[in-house]
Amino acid sequence: xxxxxxxxxxxxxxxxxxxxxxxxxxxxxxxxxxxxxxxxxxxxxxxxxxxxxxxxxxxxxxxxxxxxxxxxxxxxxxxxxxxxxxxxxxxxxxxxxxxxxxxxxxxxxxxxxxxxxxxxxxxxxxxxxxxxxxxxxxxxxxxxxxxxxxxxxxxxxxxx
Numbered sequence: 001x002x003x004x005x006x007x008x009x010x011x012x013x014x015x016x017x018x019x020x021x022x023x024x025x026x027x028x029x030x031x032x033x034x035x036x037x038x039x040x041x042x043x044x045x046x047x048x049x050x051x052x053x054x055x056x057x058x059x060x061x062x063x064x065x066x067x068x069x070x071x072x073x074x075x076x077x078x079x080x081x082x083x084x085x086x087x088x089x090x091x092x093x094x095x096x097x098x099x100x101x102x103x104x105x106x107x108x109x110x111x112x113x114x115x116x117x118x119x120x121x122x123x124x125x126x127x128x129x130x131x132x133x134x135x136x137x138x139x140x141x142x143x144x145x146x147x148x149x150x151x152x153x154x155x156x157x158x159x160x
Contacts, residue, residue, distance in 0.1 A: 001026065003042045003059070005092045006100045007126045008066040012108060012115040020063050020074050027056045041141035045090055055090065055130070057083035062129045086129075093136030097125035102148050 001022050004011065011019060029037045030052050037043070049055040061084045067074040101122065108116035127133050138144055 001037060001040050001042050003046075004100055004104075005127055005131050006097055006104065007128050008063060010101065010104060010119060010122070010125070011066075012112040013070070013072075014111060015104070015107070016063070016067060016070065016072070020060075020067065023056065023060050023063055024078060027053070027060065030056050041143060044141045045092070045139075049088070049090060051083075051085075053080070054083045054085045055088055057081075058085055058088050059128075059130050061086075088130060089132040090130055091134045092127055092131040093139055094124065094133050095137040096139040096142060097127055097133060099138045099142065099144065099148065101125035103145065106148065 002019070003023060003026055004015075004019060008016060008019070025034070025037065026040075026043055026046065028034045029040070029043060030046060046052045046055045046059075057080045060079045061081075064074050064076050064079060101119070105116060105119060108119065
């Protein structure tokens, strides 16, 4: 499961479709409707928010909005509109955003070289609309891939 903190415009079509499915799964986990993924680290920031279901439904809202911008037809009725709160802003470290961009670039280099090329000029990753960037290293809950150590600048501009 990967619930991206970076702006969704960085994702290729395959990544956006996968994010929609994984976000729906994340909501099912937070609602207690699944057995698997209950301890997944990607869910920690949602669980720690004062209203986890509002946070994940708002996340789904933003994923859906990006899908509409691209002409996709994700089923918006699957979002609990009564739980969407566009005022939610969850902090995420710049180190986490930069790590995610490095991870995405690695994936796109293989599956979508053209889309990978479109990210070339991006130096600092921006968050998606649910999150607000704060200084800091990669988040403590992230499972950093050994092959990506040192590829993304830390929030304080030092190597990982």
